[in-house]
Amino acid sequence: MNRQRKLVGGFFIAGLMACFALFSSVPSQAADASSAVPSKGLTLIMFEQDACPYCEIWDANIGVSYDKTREGKFAPLSKVDIHHDDDVPNVRPVVFTPTFVLYKDGKEVGRLTGYISDDFFWGLLNPMLKKHGYRDEDQVSKGADGALN
Numbered sequence: 001m002n003r004q005r006k007l008v009g010g011f012f013i014a015g016l017m018a019c020f021a022l023f024s025s026v027p028s029q030a031a032d033a034s035s036a037v038p039s040k041g042l043t044l045i046m047f048e049q050d051a052c053p054y055c056e057i058w059d060a061n062i063g064v065s066y067d068k069t070r071e072g073k074f075a076p077l078s079k080v081d082i083h084h085d086d087d088v089p090n091v092r093p094v095v096f097t098p099t100f101v102l103y104k105d106g107k108e109v110g111r112l113t114g115y116i117s118d119d120f121f122w123g124l125l126n127p128m129l130k131k132h133g134y135r136d137e138d139q140v141s142k143g144a145d146g147a148l149n
Contacts (some may be wrong), residue, residue: 015051037088039106042075042132046123049082055098058115071125074134075102103126 037043048055066072080088082097091108092103100121102110110128115121126136 037078037103037106041105042129043103044077045077045088045101046077046079046092046105047082047085047097047101048079049097051095054115058098058121059116062121070136071134075129092123100125102132104116104132 034108037045040140046055046058063077066077082094082099085091088101092111094101096113100112103106108114109132111123112124112128126134130136
């Protein structure tokens with residue numbers, strides 16, 4: 001009985017985090033460009049804080065290689081401490097860490113709150129990137145010379 005209660009509790013928390021991430025991914029109307037947010041192109045800002053276990057797990061599982069991925073090349077990552085977010089003016093409040101905010105040309109265009117697994121992260125990040133021109137490997141075709149298009 002105790003095991004069932006733990007399983008149900010775990011699924012409940014995972015479901016809440018997924019719902020929160022879905023509802024918090026609505027684009028903001030204004031986020032000005034700054035040193036952390038370039039005025040041109042796409043960038044992904046990770047808001048983190050010390051002693052955040054989910055940030056540490058993300059760093060270990062994804063962060064070590066994010067910049068080498070197709071997604072990382074398409075939307076380079078910058079990190080900002082949630083308590084020192086002065087580099088990102090006019091950002092909507094960030095309460096939970098990690099929170100990933102996607103910026104295009106200095107404006108917030110997407111948000112992913114929380115991290116519970118690799119599949120959760122990539123499953124929510126890829127659709128946000130695709131709205132802004134990202135093509136994953138399944139969508140990339142090769143030309144006659146073998147180069148990727």
